[in-house]
Amino acid sequence: MNCKKIVVLLSLAFSGMLLPGAEKIVVRTFPDGYKDCRIGSVFSDAPSALILHSWAKDKPFSSQDVQIRMTLPENFKITRFSICRSPREGHQVYPEKSGNGENTWLMDAGSVSCNVVYQRSAHPWRPEVPWTNSSVIIFIRPEGPVPERFEAKWEIAGENLEKTSGVMKLCTLKAPKLTKRPKEKEVWSLAGGYQSAFGKTNYIDMLKTMRDAGVTTILQAGGYWLPDNLYPIKELPKLGLRPMAFNNLDYAQRIDPDALRKAGFNVTDEDLKLDASGERVRSRKDKKVKQIYCFTAMAEKDSPVRAHMRSFYKKYTDLGFQSFWTDYEPSGYNGCFCGKCRRAFAKFARAEESECLKMSPGELVYKYPYEWYAYRCHMIGRLLTLLSKEIGVPVGWNSNLGHQDYFLPCYDSYGLAYFAEDPRIFDPYVAYHSADTLGTALESVYALEAFLQKKPGGEFAVKKPVIVRATSLHWVSWFFTCIYGRYELALEKGFEGLGTDYRRKLHRLEIAQDFAIGAAGIEVGADPFTADAEALTGITEGIQFAADFEDYIRREYRQDRQCVKLFDCTDAESPYENITKRGYLSNWFRLAARKYGNLQVVVHQNKEWLLASIFNWDYYQDKKLRLELPPLPAGEYYINISLDNEKYTLKTPVTPKTLAEGLSVNLPGGSFLAILLSPKALFPVRDMSLPHFAGGKLVTPYVPGTKHEGMKPFYEYVYNAQIRPMMSLYPKAGFKLIDVNTRK
Numbered sequence: 110m111n112c113k114k115i116v117v118l119l120s121l122a123f124s125g126m127l128l129p130g131a132e133k134i135v136v137r138t139f140p141d142g143y144k145d146c147r148i149g150s151v152f153s154d155a156p157s158a159l160i161l162h163s164w165a166k167d168k169p170f171s172s173q174d175v176q177i178r179m180t181l182p183e184n185f186k187i188t189r190f191s192i193c194r195s196p197r198e199g200h201q202v203y204p205e206k207s208g209n210g211e212n213t214w215l216m217d218a219g220s221v222s223c224n225v226v227y228q229r230s231a232h233p234w235r236p237e238v239p240w241t242n243s244s245v246i247i248f249i250r251p252e253g254p255v256p257e258r259f260e261a262k263w264e265i266a267g268e269n270l271e272k273t274s275g276v277m278k279l280c281t282l283k284a285p286k287l288t289k290r291p292k293e294k295e296v297w298s299l300a301g302g303y304q305s306a307f308g309k310t311n312y313i314d315m316l317k318t319m320r321d322a323g324v325t326t327i328l329q330a331g332g333y334w335l336p337d338n339l340y341p342i343k344e345l346p347k348l349g350l351r352p353m354a355f356n357n358l359d360y361a362q363r364i365d366p367d368a369l370r371k372a373g374f375n376v377t378d379e380d381l382k383l384d385a386s387g388e389r390v391r392s393r394k395d396k397k398v399k400q401i402y403c404f405t406a407m408a409e410k411d412s413p414v415r416a417h418m419r420s421f422y423k424k425y426t427d428l429g430f431q432s433f434w435t436d437y438e439p440s441g442y443n444g445c446f447c448g449k450c451r452r453a454f455a456k457f458a459r460a461e462e463s464e465c466l467k468m469s470p471g472e473l474v475y476k477y478p479y480e481w482y483a484y485r486c487h488m489i490g491r492l493l494t495l496l497s498k499e500i501g502v503p504v505g506w507n508s509n510l511g512h513q514d515y516f517l518p519c520y521d522s523y524g525l526a527y528f529a530e531d532p533r534i535f536d537p538y539v540a541y542h543s544a545d546t547l548g549t550a551l552e553s554v555y556a557l558e559a560f561l562q563k564k565p566g567g568e569f570a571v572k573k574p575v576i577v578r579a580t581s582l583h584w585v586s587w588f589f590t591c592i593y594g595r596y597e598l599a600l601e602k603g604f605e606g607l608g609t610d611y612r613r614k615l616h617r618l619e620i621a622q623d624f625a626i627g628a629a630g631i632e633v634g635a636d637p638f639t640a641d642a643e644a645l646t647g648i649t650e651g652i653q654f655a656a657d658f659e660d661y662i663r664r665e666y667r668q669d670r671q672c673v674k675l676f677d678c679t680d681a682e683s684p685y686e687n688i689t690k691r692g693y694l695s696n697w698f699r700l701a702a703r704k705y706g707n708l709q710v711v712v713h714q715n716k717e718w719l720l721a722s723i724f725n726w727d728y729y730q731d732k733k734l735r736l737e738l739p740p741l742p743a744g745e746y747y748i749n750i751s752l753d754n755e756k757y758t759l760k761t762p763v764t765p766k767t768l769a770e771g772l773s774v775n776l777p778g779g780s781f782l783a784i785l786l787s788p789k790a791l792f793p794v795r796d797m798s799l800p801h802f803a804g805g806k807l808v809t810p811y812v813p814g815t816k817h818e819g820m821k822p823f824y825e826y827v828y829n830a831q832i833r834p835m836m837s838l839y840p841k842a843g844f845k846l847i848d849v850n851t852r853k
């Protein structure tokens with residue numbers, strides 16, 4: 110027995126004792142910890158990650174000789190473990206045979222610094238818990254048949270550390286694989302938040318799992334660096350994955366002018382933002398602003414700031430990144446008011462230049478509230494175009510479109526962008542848009558609708574492809590910083606939990622409906638620290654729908670919702686309301702369901718075929734439905750069906766005359782059903798018929814963009830909302846609110 114082992118055994122012997130003054134830790138586990146049923150999921154045929162998120166309970170401390178023990182079914186092997194991003198390469202992971210088809214693994218972590226204390230932020234409904242450096246990340250790999258369900262007992266102990274233990278309940282699922290990949294649709298994902306924890310084999314295997322599940326593009330974003338040493342970024346395309354850099358505009362803006370000068374970029378005062386109080390901003394730390402350079406100056410031919418940006422981006426393109434996009438959220442009004450900006454604005458708005466140069470910032474934007482906002486959008490858009498050309502890769506932009514009910518004359522369409530990043534203005538400047546839909550579930554689907562809307566003349570408001578944040582993780586980041594804080598709040602508020610154990614169905618429905626309404630792609634969290642086996646399966650199910658119907662769900666084939674009539678012929682009352690109001694997040698989703706309706710239909714049609722895709726967002730009730738379709742040209746039509754991707758064609762074709770009676774279908778809770786009427790039988794033929802339902806309650810589709818209130822919503826939700834805090838930030842700059850009732 111070597112010395113190390115003796116130390117391990119001795120400390121194990123002591124670990125059970127409550128030592129005087131022993132420090133305590135708080136542990137929250139993933140992937141079981143966010144489920145009300147407390148059953149997480151792992152892959153039965155691919156590596157998975159189990160996480161013991163750990164914080165100091167009372168005060169920061171360090172512990173020596175920390176050991177983690179975990180008991181797993183014998184065919185699961187622990188291949189590696191890491192304390193946060195710091196892998197314990199030199200330490201031992203070995204099983205102690207314990208019989209009964211189980212192995213207990215001992216992970217010797219050595220010295221661990223537990224320097225983050227568990228606490229919940231004070232946010233009233235979105236509390237977070239802090240990032241911790243002491244989480245235990247454990248990679249497990251199946252090496253033979255594994256049980257459908259098992260328990261993983263765990264224990265953390267160490268010198269002056271009170272032993273903490275628990276049990277994770279887990280079930281196993283096969284890693285999801287698309288049976289057909291979409292030709293054009295994109296699926297973006299980060300590659301997880303603990304990059305260096307993986308080790309090369311786990312990293313590549315994780316990338317393969319994500320790729321097979323449908324991911325096309327791996328995002329590099331702040332704090333989530335792709336580990337070039339584990340798998341060279343340039344090699345990613347060999348795995349069928351595209352690397353994309355995220356937030357470059359923001360990062361490049363973080364570098365102070367002094368640092369730029371030192372690096373050889375001759376930045377002058379003229380390049381710096383002149384804020385509303387008339388001061389040049391010299392650092393991001395200054396007044397905590399994110400814009401330190403003048404965008405107008407940055408778009409000039411020989412801007413040293415842009416020259417620096419080119420070199421900054423080159424770092425990424427040299428590595429093999431093929432595109433970048435930015436989530437910047439520029440303020441419409443809290444920007445630069447320098448002479449260059451004012452002169453460029455006067456030209457843009459055809460306003461009197463001398464007047465624009467003379468007015469206080471407040472007077473200027475009060476006189477030209479929308480024009481100034483539009484100018485800001487155009488300016489940043491121009492800058493993006495220049496950068497894209499100069500670095501030779503496409504650029505995209507992440508925008509929010511909120512208040513999608515308002516129909517605004519300035520846009521000739523509906524929806525409001527709070528920040529100076531209106532996708533309708535950005536459209537000519539970017540290669541693609543990212544729809545920053547933050548509501549999750551139906552709320553997000555309808556936010557995407559605003560991007561995909563047609564203007565009154567029938568033209569699309571945004572012509573470039575739109576990638577959408579699907580199950581955006583805003584309300585419920587499945588990543589621990591959000592979920593555990595919200596879970597506790599939920600229980601304190603008397604809810605039974607988060608109410609989202611149907612997460613697989615949530616992903617499936619949201620992603621499939623996003624694609625159905627016209628998304629060119631989605632952004633999801635498909636990495637093992639965000640999506641467990643069940644969640645990734647739901648993600649794949651949504652993508653599979655897009656792959657199967659890609660040729661039919663093109664934007665231009667989409668019809669108005671009102672072109673079909675859907676009747677709900679279900680007899681019983683749905684338990685949806687009663688169940689969803691008991692969960693903290695499901696309760697929120699319920700509000701969206703009330704507004705938009707749990708039954709959704711999206712119709713695509715061209716000369717020869719009609720595709721009706723129905724989504725049942727009522728997870729708790731199977732629906733009996735009858736669909737009345739628009740008239741179809743004479744001929745025979747096969748009924749091709751995909752029920753949650755199970756595809757078949759009914760043996761007997763139908764005629765428009767039979768279809769005129771309506772099509773009756775059963776649709777299980779949380780499922781989608783695509784019905785493609787086509788002259789061809791597209792799937793394996795089944796000799797079966799559809800049910801017949803009569804009557805039923807007409808489902809009224811929600812139609813966004815109906816409130817005509819002129820510019821009032823813009824003044825209220827964009828202008829006044831941003832000017833209000835600026836009035837106290839810059840009391841002498843002349844800012845004042847617009848009276849929305851009198852201003853035209």
Ligand SMILES: [Zn+2]
Nearest residue numbers: 403445447450
């Ligand atoms: Zn300026």
